Amino acid sequence: MSTRAMGPMAGLGWLTRAINVGRNGPGAVFGGAALMTVVVLAAVFGGVAAQIALAATMGDGLTGMMIGTAVMSVLVIVIMAMMMVGFLRVLDNVESGSGARAMDVFGGFGDFTTSLRTIGLMVMLAVLQNVIMIAVLMTFAGGFVQWYLQMLQSSMAGGGDPAMLNQLPAGMGVASVAMLVIGLVFYGVQAIALGQVVLRGRGVFSALGDGVVGAFKNLLPLLVFVIAAIVAMILVSIAVILLAMLIGLVAKFVGAWLAVVLAVPLYIAGMLAMYVVMFGAMYHLWRDVCGGGAGAVTGPVVNDGVAA
Numbered sequence: 001m002s003t004r005a006m007g008p009m010a011g012l013g014w015l016t017r018a019i020n021v022g023r024n025g026p027g028a029v030f031g032g033a034a035l036m037t038v039v040v041l042a043a044v045f046g047g048v049a050a051q052i053a054l055a056a057t058m059g060d061g062l063t064g065m066m067i068g069t070a071v072m073s074v075l076v077i078v079i080m081a082m083m084m085v086g087f088l089r090v091l092d093n094v095e096s097g098s099g100a101r102a103m104d105v106f107g108g109f110g111d112f113t114t115s116l117r118t119i120g121l122m123v124m125l126a127v128l129q130n131v132i133m134i135a136v137l138m139t140f141a142g143g144f145v146q147w148y149l150q151m152l153q154s155s156m157a158g159g160g161d162p163a164m165l166n167q168l169p170a171g172m173g174v175a176s177v178a179m180l181v182i183g184l185v186f187y188g189v190q191a192i193a194l195g196q197v198v199l200r201g202r203g204v205f206s207a208l209g210d211g212v213v214g215a216f217k218n219l220l221p222l223l224v225f226v227i228a229a230i231v232a233m234i235l236v237s238i239a240v241i242l243l244a245m246l247i248g249l250v251a252k253f254v255g256a257w258l259a260v261v262l263a264v265p266l267y268i269a270g271m272l273a274m275y276v277v278m279f280g281a282m283y284h285l286w287r288d289v290c291g292g293g294a295g296a297v298t299g300p301v302v303n304d305g306v307a308a
Contacts, residue, residue, distance in 0.1 A: 003192070003214035003289050010218070010288055011225030015232065025094035031102025033275040034081040040079045043079035045073030054262065077126070081109035081118040088198045091283045103156030118198050120204050125193070129186050136178045141171035188215030188222045195286025214289040226282065240270070247272075 022029035051068030085108030094098035108115045137144040193211030197201040202210065215222065243266070251259035 003210055003217055004291065005217040006221045006223050008220045011049055011221035011223065012228050014221075014225050014281045014284045014288070015228045015277075016285045018277045019232075021091060021095065021280030021283070024097065025052075025100055026232065028090055028094055028104070029102040029276055030101050030272055031137050032087050032100075032105035033272045035102060035105050036087050037271065037275060038077065039083055042082055043076050047075040049288070050075065059146065061068055081122050082115045084108070084194065084266065085111060085114050085118050085198050087279060088283060091279060092199055095283070095287075113199070115199060117204050117207075121193055121197055121207060122190075124204065124208065125186065129182065131184055133179055137175050140175040140178065144172065144175070160297055184222055184226055185215050185219070187226075188218060188281075191285040195290060196284065199286070200290070203241035210290065215254050218285075218289060225285075229281075262285055 013102070051072045054068040054071065072292070083105060086105040089107055090100045090102075090104050092098075189208070189211035191208040191211075192214040196207035196210050197204065200207075244263075247262050248260050250262075
Protein backbone atom coordinates (compact mmCIF):
# COMPACT_ATOMS: atom_id res chain seq x y z
CA MET A 1 0.00 0.00 0.00
CA SER A 2 1.40 3.41 -0.93
CA THR A 3 2.23 6.01 1.69
CA ARG A 4 2.36 9.77 1.23
CA ALA A 5 5.06 12.29 2.07
CA MET A 6 3.52 15.23 3.93
CA GLY A 7 4.80 18.79 4.21
CA PRO A 8 6.79 19.87 7.30
CA MET A 9 3.83 21.68 8.90
CA ALA A 10 1.77 18.48 8.86
CA GLY A 11 3.53 17.63 12.13
CA LEU A 12 1.97 20.68 13.76
CA GLY A 13 -1.39 19.68 12.33
CA TRP A 14 -1.14 16.22 13.91
CA LEU A 15 -0.69 17.83 17.32
CA THR A 16 -3.43 20.45 16.96
CA ARG A 17 -5.94 17.91 15.67
CA ALA A 18 -4.96 15.50 18.46
CA ILE A 19 -5.68 18.20 21.04
CA ASN A 20 -9.11 18.68 19.48
CA VAL A 21 -9.78 14.99 18.83
CA GLY A 22 -12.64 14.51 21.27
CA ARG A 23 -14.80 17.41 20.12
CA ASN A 24 -17.31 15.24 18.23
CA GLY A 25 -17.69 12.58 20.89
CA PRO A 26 -16.10 13.54 24.21
CA GLY A 27 -18.01 10.90 26.14
CA ALA A 28 -16.82 8.07 23.92
CA VAL A 29 -13.23 9.31 23.61
CA PHE A 30 -12.56 10.30 27.22
CA GLY A 31 -14.72 7.51 28.61
CA GLY A 32 -12.81 5.01 26.48
CA ALA A 33 -9.50 6.52 27.60
CA ALA A 34 -10.61 6.22 31.25
CA LEU A 35 -11.56 2.55 30.82
CA MET A 36 -8.28 1.83 29.02
CA THR A 37 -6.31 3.52 31.79
CA VAL A 38 -8.03 1.47 34.50
CA VAL A 39 -7.49 -1.81 32.65
CA VAL A 40 -3.83 -1.07 31.86
CA LEU A 41 -3.15 -0.02 35.47
CA ALA A 42 -4.74 -3.27 36.65
CA ALA A 43 -2.42 -5.15 34.27
CA VAL A 44 0.58 -3.23 35.64
CA PHE A 45 -0.35 -4.06 39.24
CA GLY A 46 -0.89 -7.70 38.24
CA GLY A 47 2.50 -7.71 36.54
CA VAL A 48 4.18 -6.21 39.60
CA ALA A 49 2.57 -8.87 41.79
CA ALA A 50 3.87 -11.57 39.44
CA GLN A 51 7.32 -9.96 39.50
CA ILE A 52 7.37 -9.94 43.31
CA ALA A 53 6.21 -13.56 43.43
CA LEU A 54 8.95 -14.63 41.01
CA ALA A 55 11.57 -12.68 42.93
CA ALA A 56 10.45 -14.36 46.17
CA THR A 57 10.58 -17.79 44.52
CA MET A 58 13.92 -17.38 42.76
CA GLY A 59 15.60 -15.15 45.32
CA ASP A 60 16.78 -11.59 44.97
CA GLY A 61 19.28 -12.32 42.22
CA LEU A 62 19.55 -10.50 38.92
CA THR A 63 18.06 -13.47 37.02
CA GLY A 64 14.84 -13.43 39.04
CA MET A 65 14.53 -9.68 38.59
CA MET A 66 15.00 -9.89 34.83
CA ILE A 67 12.51 -12.77 34.43
CA GLY A 68 9.96 -10.91 36.55
CA THR A 69 10.42 -7.76 34.49
CA ALA A 70 9.96 -9.77 31.28
CA VAL A 71 6.74 -11.36 32.58
CA MET A 72 5.36 -7.96 33.62
CA SER A 73 6.29 -6.41 30.26
CA VAL A 74 4.60 -9.18 28.27
CA LEU A 75 1.42 -8.94 30.36
CA VAL A 76 1.22 -5.17 29.95
CA ILE A 77 1.95 -5.35 26.20
CA VAL A 78 -0.79 -7.96 25.65
CA ILE A 79 -3.46 -6.02 27.57
CA MET A 80 -2.37 -2.67 26.14
CA ALA A 81 -2.44 -4.01 22.58
CA MET A 82 -5.98 -5.36 22.95
CA MET A 83 -7.20 -2.08 24.42
CA MET A 84 -5.48 -0.09 21.67
CA VAL A 85 -7.43 -2.00 19.02
CA GLY A 86 -10.69 -0.80 20.51
CA PHE A 87 -9.55 2.73 21.32
CA LEU A 88 -8.15 3.45 17.85
CA ARG A 89 -11.45 2.28 16.37
CA VAL A 90 -13.32 4.57 18.77
CA LEU A 91 -11.19 7.50 17.59
CA ASP A 92 -11.72 6.57 13.94
CA ASN A 93 -15.49 6.30 14.34
CA VAL A 94 -15.70 9.60 16.22
CA GLU A 95 -13.48 11.45 13.74
CA SER A 96 -15.36 9.95 10.77
CA GLY A 97 -18.74 10.89 12.25
CA SER A 98 -19.88 7.28 12.60
CA GLY A 99 -20.54 7.50 16.31
CA ALA A 100 -19.05 5.39 19.09
CA ARG A 101 -19.49 4.42 22.74
CA ALA A 102 -16.92 4.32 25.51
CA MET A 103 -17.50 0.56 25.89
CA ASP A 104 -16.33 0.05 22.29
CA VAL A 105 -12.80 0.31 23.68
CA PHE A 106 -13.14 -3.38 24.62
CA GLY A 107 -13.67 -4.29 20.95
CA GLY A 108 -10.19 -5.80 20.75
CA PHE A 109 -11.22 -8.59 23.15
CA GLY A 110 -13.83 -9.70 20.60
CA ASP A 111 -11.49 -9.50 17.62
CA PHE A 112 -8.68 -11.90 18.49
CA THR A 113 -7.28 -11.92 14.95
CA THR A 114 -6.54 -8.20 14.97
CA SER A 115 -5.51 -8.28 18.63
CA LEU A 116 -2.99 -11.05 17.97
CA ARG A 117 -1.59 -9.09 15.06
CA THR A 118 -1.36 -5.96 17.20
CA ILE A 119 0.40 -7.89 19.96
CA GLY A 120 2.80 -9.38 17.43
CA LEU A 121 3.46 -5.96 15.92
CA MET A 122 4.12 -4.33 19.30
CA VAL A 123 6.46 -7.15 20.37
CA MET A 124 8.27 -6.97 17.03
CA LEU A 125 8.66 -3.19 17.28
CA ALA A 126 9.88 -3.43 20.87
CA VAL A 127 12.46 -6.07 19.96
CA LEU A 128 13.65 -4.18 16.87
CA GLN A 129 13.93 -0.89 18.74
CA ASN A 130 15.82 -2.44 21.64
CA VAL A 131 18.18 -4.34 19.33
CA ILE A 132 18.94 -1.18 17.35
CA MET A 133 19.43 0.87 20.52
CA ILE A 134 21.76 -1.74 22.02
CA ALA A 135 23.73 -1.77 18.76
CA VAL A 136 23.98 2.03 18.90
CA LEU A 137 25.12 1.92 22.53
CA MET A 138 27.70 -0.75 21.79
CA THR A 139 28.97 1.29 18.83
CA PHE A 140 29.20 4.73 20.45
CA ALA A 141 29.34 3.82 24.17
CA GLY A 142 30.76 0.32 24.39
CA GLY A 143 30.96 0.25 28.18
CA PHE A 144 27.28 1.07 28.74
CA VAL A 145 26.02 -2.50 29.21
CA GLN A 146 28.68 -3.29 31.81
CA TRP A 147 28.03 0.04 33.56
CA TYR A 148 24.26 -0.62 33.60
CA LEU A 149 24.68 -4.12 35.03
CA GLN A 150 26.98 -2.75 37.73
CA MET A 151 24.34 -0.13 38.59
CA LEU A 152 21.68 -2.86 38.88
CA GLN A 153 23.86 -5.05 41.09
CA SER A 154 24.80 -2.07 43.23
CA SER A 155 21.15 -1.06 43.74
CA MET A 156 20.16 -4.63 44.59
CA ALA A 157 23.00 -4.87 47.09
CA GLY A 158 21.53 -2.12 49.25
CA GLY A 159 21.64 1.14 47.41
CA GLY A 160 23.21 2.58 44.30
CA ASP A 161 26.64 4.17 44.27
CA PRO A 162 26.17 7.92 43.51
CA ALA A 163 29.72 8.09 42.15
CA MET A 164 28.76 5.73 39.30
CA LEU A 165 26.19 8.24 38.02
CA ASN A 166 29.03 10.65 37.40
CA GLN A 167 31.03 8.04 35.52
CA LEU A 168 28.93 7.59 32.40
CA PRO A 169 30.65 5.63 29.63
CA ALA A 170 32.44 7.65 26.98
CA GLY A 171 30.33 8.38 23.93
CA MET A 172 27.00 8.57 25.78
CA GLY A 173 26.30 12.04 24.35
CA VAL A 174 26.46 10.86 20.74
CA ALA A 175 24.59 7.66 21.62
CA SER A 176 21.81 9.69 23.28
CA VAL A 177 21.31 11.84 20.17
CA ALA A 178 21.25 8.72 17.99
CA MET A 179 18.66 7.10 20.28
CA LEU A 180 16.47 10.22 20.09
CA VAL A 181 16.48 9.92 16.30
CA ILE A 182 15.65 6.22 16.57
CA GLY A 183 12.79 7.01 18.93
CA LEU A 184 11.46 9.62 16.48
CA VAL A 185 11.50 7.15 13.59
CA PHE A 186 9.92 4.37 15.64
CA TYR A 187 7.11 6.65 16.79
CA GLY A 188 6.19 7.18 13.16
CA VAL A 189 6.61 3.49 12.33
CA GLN A 190 4.39 2.48 15.25
CA ALA A 191 1.66 5.03 14.47
CA ILE A 192 1.42 4.03 10.80
CA ALA A 193 1.78 0.29 11.36
CA LEU A 194 -0.84 0.22 14.14
CA GLY A 195 -3.29 2.12 11.99
CA GLN A 196 -2.74 -0.30 9.14
CA VAL A 197 -3.27 -3.38 11.33
CA VAL A 198 -6.18 -2.10 13.41
CA LEU A 199 -8.05 0.06 10.91
CA ARG A 200 -7.14 -1.50 7.58
CA GLY A 201 -6.78 -5.19 8.45
CA ARG A 202 -3.23 -5.37 7.11
CA GLY A 203 -0.88 -8.18 8.05
CA VAL A 204 1.95 -7.57 10.52
CA PHE A 205 4.79 -7.52 8.00
CA SER A 206 2.84 -5.52 5.44
CA ALA A 207 1.94 -2.95 8.08
CA LEU A 208 5.50 -2.82 9.37
CA GLY A 209 6.76 -2.21 5.83
CA ASP A 210 4.22 0.61 5.40
CA GLY A 211 5.32 2.05 8.74
CA VAL A 212 9.02 2.06 7.87
CA VAL A 213 8.49 3.60 4.43
CA GLY A 214 5.97 6.14 5.73
CA ALA A 215 8.15 7.18 8.65
CA PHE A 216 11.23 7.77 6.49
CA LYS A 217 9.13 9.73 3.98
CA ASN A 218 7.95 11.98 6.80
CA LEU A 219 11.01 12.54 8.97
CA LEU A 220 10.73 16.33 8.70
CA PRO A 221 7.06 16.57 9.79
CA LEU A 222 7.84 14.07 12.56
CA LEU A 223 10.61 16.39 13.77
CA VAL A 224 8.24 19.38 13.66
CA PHE A 225 5.69 17.33 15.61
CA VAL A 226 8.23 16.46 18.33
CA ILE A 227 9.39 20.09 18.64
CA ALA A 228 5.78 21.31 18.84
CA ALA A 229 4.97 18.62 21.43
CA ILE A 230 7.96 19.65 23.56
CA VAL A 231 6.90 23.32 23.43
CA ALA A 232 3.33 22.32 24.33
CA MET A 233 4.57 20.22 27.27
CA ILE A 234 6.63 23.15 28.57
CA LEU A 235 3.61 25.46 28.40
CA VAL A 236 1.39 22.85 30.08
CA SER A 237 4.02 22.32 32.80
CA ILE A 238 4.10 26.06 33.51
CA ALA A 239 0.30 26.12 33.71
CA VAL A 240 0.31 23.10 36.06
CA ILE A 241 2.89 24.74 38.35
CA LEU A 242 0.85 27.95 38.51
CA LEU A 243 -2.33 25.97 39.19
CA ALA A 244 -0.59 23.97 41.93
CA MET A 245 0.59 27.20 43.55
CA LEU A 246 -2.95 28.57 43.42
CA ILE A 247 -4.40 25.38 44.95
CA GLY A 248 -1.74 25.45 47.66
CA LEU A 249 -2.54 29.08 48.44
CA VAL A 250 -6.25 28.40 48.71
CA ALA A 251 -5.58 25.29 50.83
CA LYS A 252 -3.72 27.42 53.39
CA PHE A 253 -6.90 29.33 54.11
CA VAL A 254 -9.46 26.54 53.74
CA GLY A 255 -7.56 23.35 54.64
CA ALA A 256 -5.33 20.67 53.17
CA TRP A 257 -8.36 18.56 52.30
CA LEU A 258 -9.26 21.06 49.59
CA ALA A 259 -5.90 20.52 47.89
CA VAL A 260 -6.59 16.79 47.72
CA VAL A 261 -10.17 17.29 46.49
CA LEU A 262 -8.99 19.60 43.71
CA ALA A 263 -5.68 17.96 42.82
CA VAL A 264 -6.86 14.35 42.36
CA PRO A 265 -9.55 15.06 39.72
CA LEU A 266 -7.21 17.46 37.92
CA TYR A 267 -4.46 14.83 37.87
CA ILE A 268 -6.84 12.18 36.50
CA ALA A 269 -8.14 14.61 33.87
CA GLY A 270 -4.57 15.45 32.87
CA MET A 271 -3.66 11.78 32.48
CA LEU A 272 -6.74 11.12 30.34
CA ALA A 273 -6.00 14.16 28.19
CA MET A 274 -2.43 12.92 27.69
CA TYR A 275 -3.70 9.51 26.56
CA VAL A 276 -6.19 11.06 24.16
CA VAL A 277 -3.67 13.46 22.63
CA MET A 278 -1.01 10.75 22.27
CA PHE A 279 -3.33 8.35 20.45
CA GLY A 280 -5.01 11.19 18.57
CA ALA A 281 -1.66 12.27 17.14
CA MET A 282 -0.88 8.70 16.10
CA TYR A 283 -4.28 8.36 14.47
CA HIS A 284 -3.99 11.58 12.45
CA LEU A 285 -0.42 10.77 11.46
CA TRP A 286 -1.63 7.44 10.06
CA ARG A 287 -4.67 9.05 8.44
CA ASP A 288 -2.58 11.65 6.59
CA VAL A 289 0.22 9.33 5.53
CA CYS A 290 -1.97 6.39 4.49
CA GLY A 291 -5.06 8.28 3.42
CA GLY A 292 -7.21 6.34 5.87
CA GLY A 293 -10.24 7.12 7.95
CA ALA A 294 -13.09 6.54 5.51
CA GLY A 295 -13.43 2.76 5.51
CA ALA A 296 -11.79 1.56 8.67
CA VAL A 297 -12.26 -1.97 9.89
CA THR A 298 -14.64 -1.92 12.85
CA GLY A 299 -15.22 -5.60 13.35
CA PRO A 300 -13.23 -8.83 13.39
CA VAL A 301 -10.74 -9.18 10.55
CA VAL A 302 -10.57 -12.46 8.69
CA ASN A 303 -8.49 -11.53 5.65
CA ASP A 304 -4.93 -10.48 4.88
CA GLY A 305 -2.68 -12.96 6.64
CA VAL A 306 0.00 -12.12 9.16
CA ALA A 307 2.78 -11.98 6.62
CA ALA A 308 0.71 -10.55 3.81
